[in-house]
Amino acid sequence: MLRIRKRVSKSRKRIGRNCICTLLLITISLLLLVWLPRLPVLLALFFPSLKLMNVKEDQGKLSAIARQGSGSACRSLYGGFVKWIMGKDEKGSDSIAVQLADEKHWDDLVIVIAVVSSRQKETSSTTGMRDTVETSMLIQHRAQEVVPKRITQMEEAIKNRDFPSFAHLACADSNQFHAVCLDTCPPIFYMNDTSHRIISYVEKWNRSEGTPQVAYTFDAGPNAVLIARNRKVAALLLQRLLFHFPPHSDTDLNSYVLGDKSILQDVGVQDMKDVEALPPPPEMKDNIPTQKYKGDVSYFICTRPGKGPVLLSDESQALLNPENGLPK
Template identity: 70%
Template sequence: MMGESKNWILMATARAPTNIAVIKYWGKRDEALILPINDSISVTLDPDHLSATTTVAVSPSFEKDRMWLNGKEVSLSGGRYQNCLRELRNRAGEYTDENKGIHIEKYDWNTLHVHIASYNNFPTAAGLASSAAGFACLVFSLAKLMNVKEDLSQLSTIARQGSGSACRSLYGGFVKWTMGNEMSGSDSIAVQLANETHWDDLVIIVAVVSSRQKETSSTSGMRESVETSSLIQHRAKVVVPSRILQMEQAIRNKDFSSFARLTCADSNQFHAVCLDTSPPILYMNDTSHRIISIVERWNRHEGTPTVAYTFDAGPNAVIVAPNQKVAMDLLQRLLFYFPPARDNELSSYVLGDKKILHEFGLESLSSIEGLQPPPEAKDKGLAQRYGGDVSYFICTRPGKGPAILVGEDQALISIQTGLPK
């Protein structure tokens, strides 16, 4: 194969975003291929604030496939990693770099081993879905390294086999995962509905809710729902198909009130299906419920949906505002109800895009202490504050899809040793 030397190392680095579903994926019809029972739609979040970065390396000197996640070695023996690696090796192309004396034939990829190093730019302990960004990034970077000549929709079918929601992280903006009909899964792909510039007024605030509880994983939770919930069938067959059409239209027309109504209703129905599962699955906690009440009360007071909330398989809230102005009103409410625990700096309490804080002069802890209750709570005795119930907030927006990062300084693996830096 590749010349005399065994010393060369070839690498690729990529960054891929997370996504938040506004019409949820919940339930599989095929566990191994990860084929869903309904379509879903998501918004890709700005990778500057929530993303995975992955470097993949190949060398004839590597003795086996290895992976490090946030600096710690993890096993690649799981079926999901193996399926992604196999699918990519099957599609790998030949590669030549005459300067470095590297020549790799298509079939060489079956015997060459890879090293993978990945890290998330947000705390993993936060319970924010990291598998979507992680698998999207793994597939995107390996496709680059292995010279896979497939379009993003084909790559999405590979990422899907790592984690269902990962297929939607192959694109920026607004993304639909079509469930497909084929047994092989070939038509269960992600498609972009609109890119990140289409509706760039939106502001997204993630509330990372403190929780001590170990949650049921999405994978086992949705399996139990499929086995025991009767509501899930009605949802998949009747409710979701019509919501998908309405959501596509709301996104196309940038119709925020429809977008918000559908997003909240679908999150609530997903959690209703969880409650309809036996034994019931409770992902939201008191703080999550409080956030729903605050938003619902505010929306009712305004007479129209001002912001939208959605919750995945955990207590964290993702709240979408139509623009900066409303986002600031939202953040003031959130900081009023959930001030930081004592000793917490504001700079480590509101993360991500801080522009929003600075613009409105909310720069010190004392400015938060002095916040007044919002008008809809003023004379109703609803002004109780819950310090410490939120760990921190991340301000972000719709973002772009995966990208290759060039330059050795961006790589997580050393070109000298082939190991994490």
């Protein structure tokens, strides 16, 4: 999912709600892939409420309403690949998301999310965005000169299912988003050493293959969202990740790899003994002995780009209690 907004005030005087949002929008990342704990709850309350009220607004207008609650929510009314249009209204009324392609358009893609153990206190994305817009000397150049071109290129890459371009753009833009966070006063560090190591391993592997196999993107936190070009690559990726970031020995593998666990079978891993027996990836042969970082990742989630929210007909599948709206 493509996030798009570019409402950076030229004068920096318009440091209002919309400007604050700028930083998030001008990152390019796959949304369904992003691990946002609050988002499902927001959508789980918002979407059924609209249906309940028999709201007949089109999806674009619903997206603008959702935008008032959260930037992530406005994009998440659609599945597949979504572009977030900045809009011009100061209050964000025309800030809507549009679907570029549904989830079936590019169904080779497989996503592995590394949820990274973090010991550091995190900066909230809202505070961070405000500080960046107010203090970074690079953010305006990024918003005006870099992002618009990348948005066009990313739309083209998605349209053509051009994985090398897609990966190059996603990785470069994720890194630049974090660069402007670092250029903030005081600086913001969302990524940690584990995030950096994951990037280094992916970059090394991609280079050794001659063409990108995996793209990465990082949101306002240390967790890596890794997009493999297909299922075969996803299995090789998970193999590498388990080699470098094994769980503590007493961990149940079943709680360390969540989501589509069938990829574990492709990797040939059934239990902790198999994890411990994994060979170093061939591209690491010059690093002897290859270092392992046990416990630096909390768990992995294997998933794929999905569809937007749907109203469940079977109440038992709901995660919220229909009587009081609280999590079951």
